[in-house]
Amino acid sequence: MPIYVYESKNPSKGCAKCCAGLEVRQSLKEDRLTTCPECGGPIERVIQAPGLTHSRTDLHYRAKRAGFKCLKKVQKGEYEKIY
Ligand SMILES: [Zn+2]
Known part of the structure; x- marks a missing residue:
């Protein structure tokens, strides 16, 4: 099953x-x-990525969301998942 x-x-x-x-x-x-x-x-669906591994999606997200103030802990380029 794809992950959206x-x-x-x-x-x-x-x-x-x-x-x-x-x-x-x-x-x-x-x-x-x-x-x-x-x-x-x-909310809206932003990626339809049945072929991507979880980690690649995660990396994409870390990069894409970098700088968003909703990410609570930011340390030297590290963005902690808060979900
Ligand atoms: Zn919500």
């Missing part, structure tokens, strides 16, 4: 989970999520 990545449409209002991006394993038949399962805020 969602993130908050409005990171300044999202919870830690959707703000950092969340990975959801879904079948192709399932509808895409539109709201965060934690806070109910609006």
